[in-house]
Amino acid sequence: MSESLTQLDTPCLILDQARLDRNLARMRQQLATWPQVVFRPHMKTAKCVEVARRALPAGGPIIVSTLHEAEYFFDHGFDDILYGVGLAIDKLPRIARLAARSARLTVILDNVVTAQALGDFVRESCLSIRALIEIDTDGHRSGVTPEAEALLAIGQVLQAAGILHGVLTHAGESYNARSEPELHAFAELERSGAVRAAERLREAGLSAPVVSVGSTPTALFAQDLAGVTEVRAGVFMFQDLVMAGVGVCTPDDLALSVLTTVIGHQAEKGWVITDAGWMALSRDRGTERQPVDQGYGLVCDIGGRRIGELIVISANQEHGVIADRLGAPISPDDFPVGTRLRILPNHACATGAQHASYVVLEDGVVIDRWARERGW
């Protein structure tokens, strides 16, 4: 006796398995052009071993955003793990415990102080931990620029400790692309910067076998990966409205939605009130600065079909307010109390993080529940 969406407690997080698989297949097809390039999916979006197992062969390689994720995925058979946030020295003992269990760990860093501390730690502990130097190719966040003096200084410290493994960059600014040519340009900016940094290390006699690049927009729109050895991406598995706004996908590709129930109306304002507020949708307003602001999410019927131009215009903790984007009136009779709706989220990482599990859907029927990890 299969469970349907009308029987679930709301709000809850729905994962459309067919869309997930389609998104995974699209990335595989995109990267098939470069068989020499390793694909390392970012598990910070899904935080779920069942999703990881659909995304890649058992054992990894994966990238994670927290040590808790590293430990969780290692416990579930993924042993090639890149911890993709600049290393804090205080985290070394915990990383060492994982390395001592034979995890193949790679960390990233962008400064000499951390490189020195890591080098000393590895020498003293005799553990095998590999390091990539984080490269800043677009001014987004962390990293040294490909031409920075510090690049060679960090490289020398890591090489002396026998742990220099290469370079890594993330074109976070690619989220600001708005056209295919811009997406191509960000991908090339990421590639050329990372390759240039690796070449500078090699020219200085340092070792840089790994050149790791990636973000969902650049991975899906790269036209050239010459010199790149590894591509990373995470959001592509689920996609989201921010990615649709960037032009990376369409709303029909979104694998996540939040199931909600209508609890009331403010008829004269054209509002439908639901039980999915920001606790279920997240506070993410990532589409706010895009050409189309999707509010707190795009409204679909229980079957996942968009309903006109309805969006969640505001959200309190456990209340969502649905209205027409352009203020067209909504009749309460069209959405009586008890009506179930599905909300497509702005940001898959943020909305996912509000939930303890996925309700997995196939052909409109609940086929499974997959737990999500959280915390650090």
Add this chain to the structure above:
Amino acid sequence: MSESLTQLDTPCLILDQARLDRNLARMRQQLATWPQVVFRPHMKTAKCVEVARRALPAGGPIIVSTLHEAEYFFDHGFDDILYGVGLAIDKLPRIARLAARSARLTVILDNVVTAQALGDFVRESCLSIRALIEIDTDGHRSGVTPEAEALLAIGQVLQAAGILHGVLTHAGESYNARSEPELHAFAELERSGAVRAAERLREAGLSAPVVSVGSTPTALFAQDLAGVTEVRAGVFMFQDLVMAGVGVCTPDDLALSVLTTVIGHQAEKGWVITDAGWMALSRDRGTERQPVDQGYGLVCDIGGRRIGELIVISANQEHGVIADRLGAPISPDDFPVGTRLRILPNHACATGAQHASYVVLEDGVVIDRWARERGW
């Protein structure tokens, strides 16, 4: 051997017990003027039984925002529970299971359809569930206005089922107050609207013993509670930067902070990069439209003292970017990698929700860890 803040894994959520107790004492003192008024703290902010036990006598009364909270607090001895989100009919079986365990449950609603369904359900199940009619006193969200025709229609349906208990309102718009006179005015708007709605019910021969009002701003700034029987508030326990922006408290009253570690710099941009991104801070930008935009939070040293005008200017999933509010340069030497900082949050409910537990601090020393609930 007591644990200090330098030994904790970061990021993590710190709860300053002295500030919590001070905030609780302030509310008790404010409401002591009206001994006939019941105080019903909202547990949607803390979601933690240890906090609830400090906030009020054992057994309740409390208000909650999800049925999961209702079940959790009932399991921990709180049996007078108001479920403060408009009832969805589908949730009745779950509410009935709790009522069957002798929980004293109150629900709220604002439409005849739900009132009818609840009335029928109570008649058939013979369970005791009380209902309040949600009143809209400020156009914020749900509820019928005090003068609405629907008020009496709903009241008649509930009265016929023997479950009409009174009215409830929440002045959510009080968050837009910016001065003490405005706070006083919102409190009076809430009081007078709720009392008027109750009087209309009584004039129509209906029963309305309970007149429940509340929000942190209005509860703390009410000057008159004539006709009110119950006050509710939640955020006041922890306070936050949004409340400071409203003028309800100062940043020194904030009981929550997120402990973080410096992981790098972008010296030429004046950026300090930390390991507390939006996953630890939440995506809440509640101060964005206030006179002082606090970014993703206000930066303090490990002892909780504010550092100049430093704020978290942007946040990725596991990266926070700290800079001076006005763009003044920051020397990396002032915040070397490994430095620990504490971030005061915009919104206590949203930041709390990102964490599985509180690290409880007394005199700068970790004295306990309290688990938080999540989910629905």
